[in-house]
Amino acid sequence: MAENENGAAPAQPTPPQLKILGQFIRDLSFENILSQKPVQGDVQPDIQVQVSLDARKREDDKQYEVLSKYKVTSKNKNGGETLFLLELEYGGIFHIDNVPEEQLHPFLLIECPRMLFPFARRIVSDVTRDGGFPPLNIDNIDFVSLYRQTLLQRQQQQAAAADTQVS
Template identity: 40%
Template sequence: MADQTPAGAANAPTNAATPPSYSLVGQYTRDLSFESPGAPGSVLLGGANPKFDLGINVGVKKQADDLYAVELNIKAKAERDANLLFNVELVYGGVFRLKNVTEQQLPGLLMVECPRMIFPFARHVLATVVQLGGFPPLMMEPVDFTALYLQNLKAMQAQQAPAATN
């Protein structure tokens, strides 16, 4: 996989002046579940457009000094007239090697840039599984991981605020 460093930086000596970089070491599917309890009837029935419920979360776990596993946890459910058409859950991850990244840069890189890099692959897995289940492929819109990160940061700060006043 491509290292995200500027051209010529690979030959530079490793020191504090070396710019931060990250590279994707590998990708994996840790968990995948697809349920269509009404099949084959749900595939054959037409009707109104289904109602979709879609959620995505990002998780990070340090593997070694410079290796991190970044996982996207995606859940999608489709219902029509209170009947479950399908429910799919996917945990898709990437292992990233980080070099010369400061503590201040770490959260943004792991919670925004790394998920952004693996998201298209997770979206492809999700679309393919739904299509193999007999439905049109579920094509997720691109995710604004910066907004998701900031939203989660605000929620964590709000939870910590009442504890600080006690």
């Protein structure tokens, strides 16, 4: 182990710490449209999943609330009729320490949703099963890619807004 000028070992950087203080369902909606308007013929579901993320600082120091919003739509490939619609807002309260300020935003919108995802996936599976459909197990989500895509969209929106102000 290398020593510094004083003969002491250099201080090790403190690793980031992440603790889940709580998890909750903020909003849950499931509409079984198929039960209201039966579909004629062969039903072949086409599932679309949309995910959005949000994070905010809480009053307590080093605590953050992170929300994962899932919108799951199932439509019949033959005819396009909606079979069901599920909307879930699933959140967590996190205590985060030793994360540099410039890395906090991606940490909140990548690592925190990654930790919440298995629980949200289970809720979606249970609700679709209890709603009369086969349980839907959402595929794993690449939160890094989702984060980059969100940043790119935000930059494009800001550029478009700047263009309209100049014109």
